[in-house]
Amino acid sequence: MEEFRGSSFNITLITPYEYMGELFKSITEKSNVKAHIEVASLNEAANIASKLQNKVDVFLSRGGTADYIKKAVDIPVVAIPVTAFDVLKSIHYAKEITSEVSVFTYGKTIFGIKNIEDILDVKIYEYIFKNEEDIDQAMNEIKSKGIKVVVGGMPAVLTAQKYGLRGVLVECGEEAIQQSLQEALHIAEVRKIEAARSARLKVILDSITQGVIVTNEHNKIVLYNPAAEKIFDLSSKKVLGKDAFETIPNTRMHNVLESGEAEIGVLQDINGGTIATNRIPIEVDGKRIGVVSTFEDITKIQQLEQKIRERIYKKGFVAKYFFEDILTANESMIELKKIADLYAKTDAEILIQGESGTGKELFAQSIHNASTRSNGPFVAVNCAAIPDNLLESELFGYEGGAFTGAKKEGKQGLFELAHNGTIFLDEIGEISKGLQARLLRVIQEKEIMRVGGDKVIPIDIRIVSATNQNLEKQIETGEFRQDLYYRLNVFNIILPPLRERKEDISLIANKLLKKFAENYDIDFNKVIKEINPLLIEYDWPGNIREFNNIIERLALVAVQTKSHNWAETLRKVMHTVEAMDEHIVVKVNLKNGLKDAVKEFEKYIINSMLLKYDQDKDKVIKELKIGRATFWRKI
Incomplete structure (x- = not known):
């Protein structure tokens, strides 16, 4: 058996007779195509093809031998056609020997055989065979009829010779071989492109964290990636080629295949985990040919979202x-x-x-x-x-x-x-x-x-x-x-100012008091009733910001002085703000150190000045003799 000669594609011809191999070799050399040739027919050819298929991109053969090879291998086989003209030439040659000939064809009759009979004025007996046994049985009948010539492929010619009959080989023309070679090269090119695409797809599917299952038009599983194996705890060997309904728990892929309606973001429990599932029909030229389903563990989605949020929070x-x-x-x-x-x-x-x-x-x-x-x-x-x-x-x-x-x-x-x-x-x-x-x-x-x-x-x-x-x-x-x-x-x-939404004052005051004095035993509802008339009476030029400052100050003073008269304390706090001139007295918390105390004091001064000047920032900046950037940093 020859070694492959190395080319971009491995094209192998398995021919029943050597002359066809020589013709094929001549054509491939002219076309600058390197190929491999084997001489064998029917079962022998099928056995050789089976052994070679892992090294071959496309096989070429003819007639019954091509069909035998197709049944034995999983790769493309191009059948070199036997034309009526090829048969005509062989019968014309046989007529010179006898006026009655038998013609053997594989699988089906040759179109126009009766016309050949009329044109050449010869009696033709056509025998259609499917295996070597059919040829043997036909030979006995041919001998009994006195027919001396057999026209056909190499299996028929060799068998005829065993029975003492004359065999005439139907040979393929150069043009048919040339066309078949081009077809084989085209198929090999398409297979190469498809193999590269499949390899890329496999890498993608093997590397993603989503489980992926694809079914065909019969709901059989044709693709099942490693992530799906982990989610369902089922190996690909157990599911590939099987019906999804019978194999995958809780599947609805068959429903989507029937309805053609996608199902997105469906949650289901699988092996103790919550899985987000998408099921989408696959359609080509308006025909539904399958379904693709993706599966993702909700826990992983939540973990990823948490990481994103943590990164944003850090910034x-x-x-x-x-x-x-x-x-x-x-x-x-x-x-x-x-x-x-x-x-x-x-x-x-x-x-x-x-x-x-x-x-x-x-x-x-x-x-x-x-x-x-x-x-x-x-x-x-x-x-x-x-x-x-x-x-x-x-x-x-x-x-x-x-x-x-x-x-x-x-x-x-x-x-x-x-x-x-x-x-x-x-x-x-x-x-x-x-x-x-x-x-x-x-x-x-x-x-x-x-x-x-x-x-x-x-x-x-x-x-x-x-x-x-x-x-x-x-x-x-x-x-x-x-x-x-x-x-x-x-x-x-x-946004309306606070003075135009005074029905909100008690709501906001209640929330702020609970925030600033949450650790103290205070009847907040009673306090709000007591101070609400005073809060409503004031116009709040500084709006929510000023309101927040006053309530914070009220809570601080009332708690520190243990005041039971919140309304009076509020009057003092608000009066202090209105009457404030050049002197400010305030208690600060020194528990967190001098730096925080100074920050608290500076913020207090600026807020107090804002209240004094009706939130006019320019006046406050001028009065305090600080820059605009410093003002915003301190506040």
């Missing part, structure tokens, strides 16, 4: 508040919460307007947590707290060496850090016209370029902005770009 980019945290009995606020929840379901920009301290960031965080981006980062930026020359590099980031003092490796900006999440731009009316132009481009193009960089970075963010200023007036004065305003103000939320 501090987390929204802590939800719409449920916004306490209100006010009808307009209830309606605003509903509207904001609807807005949250979109990806459009939102502008939140309201006086200082009305809870704009509380709404922004709630919108983020109610959106499809809730698992992504929430990045809050106070545009007024950062000097304009630094705000640009904070938002957009910078490349290494972009400016003096820049990190060598550069730095990600807040827009990049907010990718797949929400960025909240508070005090949006404070940014410069130059920065407004860059922000407009971010909204339009969904991409940024770092300071000092030359590469465009695509980002996927949702922008929620807020202001306590009248942006329309700023547009009139030329301080704010009109086009940016319309981009930011796709959806608008205007």
Whole structure:
């Protein structure tokens, strides 16, 4: 047996006669194709093919031998056709010997055999055989009829010679061999491409954590990956080729195959675990040919989600508040919460307007947590707290060496850090016209370029902005770009001041008192009834922020002095704020050390000054003789 000559494909011809092999060799050499040749027929050919199939891409043969090989191997077999013209030539040659000939064909009659009989004026006896025994039986009949010539393939010719008859071989033409070789090469190329695709698919399926099962149109399992083995505790040997309904617990793949309707996110219990299952029908040209099912352990999904959340929490980019945290009995606020929840379901920009301290960031965080981006980062930026020359590099980031003092490796900006999440731009009316132009481009193009960089970075963010200023007036004065305003103000939320929702005062006061004095034996309902008239009477220019400060101070003073008259204590606290001039006296907690005590004292001073000047930050900054950045850092 010859060794393979090495080519990109292994094409093997198994021929019943040597001359065909020589012709095939001549054709392959002309075509620059290297091939392997074996001489054998029927059963012998099938045995040889079975041994060679692991080394061969495509077999070529002819007639009955080709059929025998097909039954013995799992790889493609190209049958070289025997044409009516090939038979005609052989019968014409046989006529020179005798006027009566027998013609042996494998499996089926030769189309046009009767026409050949008329054309050549010869009597033809056609014998159709399926195996060597059929040929033997026919020979006895031929001899009894006195027919002396047998026309057919090599098995028939060799058997005829054993019976003392003359055999005429039907040979394949060069053109038929050439066409069959091209077909074999095409099949080999397709198989190579398919093998590469299957190998890639196998690597993917073997490496993913999801279990995958694929069935065919008969609901038989044709693909079953290692992850599925672990989930179902069933080896692939036990399930491949089996009916999914009889093999896989709780399966509904047969239902999906029948209905054609996908089932997504179905939870089921498998071997003590909760598994999320998707079942999707496979359709080709409108015909349903199977179903693919994926299976994922809910525990793994939860663990992955936890890791993502932990990473986001470490960076501090987390929204802590939800719409449920916004306490209100006010009808307009209830309606605003509903509207904001609807807005949250979109990806459009939102502008939140309201006086200082009305809870704009509380709404922004709630919108983020109610959106499809809730698992992504929430990045809050106070545009007024950062000097304009630094705000640009904070938002957009910078490349290494972009400016003096820049990190060598550069730095990600807040827009990049907010990718797949929400960025909240508070005090949006404070940014410069130059920065407004860059922000407009971010909204339009969904991409940024770092300071000092030359590469465009695509980002996927949702922008929620807020202001306590009248942006329309700023547009009139030329301080704010009109086009940016319309981009930011796709959806608008205007928060009412606390003085317009006084029915909420007792609700919020109750919650804050419980927070600040939770460890003390206090009848909170009684206290609220006592102090509520005073709280309602005041207009709260600082809104929720001022309210929070007053209640915190009230709780601290009342608890420390063990006061039983909460209303009187509240009057003193509020009077101290209103009457405050240049001197401030406050008790601070020294248990956590001097540093924390100083921070607490500084914050107290700033909040007190804000109350004094009706939340006018500029007046407070001027009075305290501190910078704007210091003001925001201390508060």
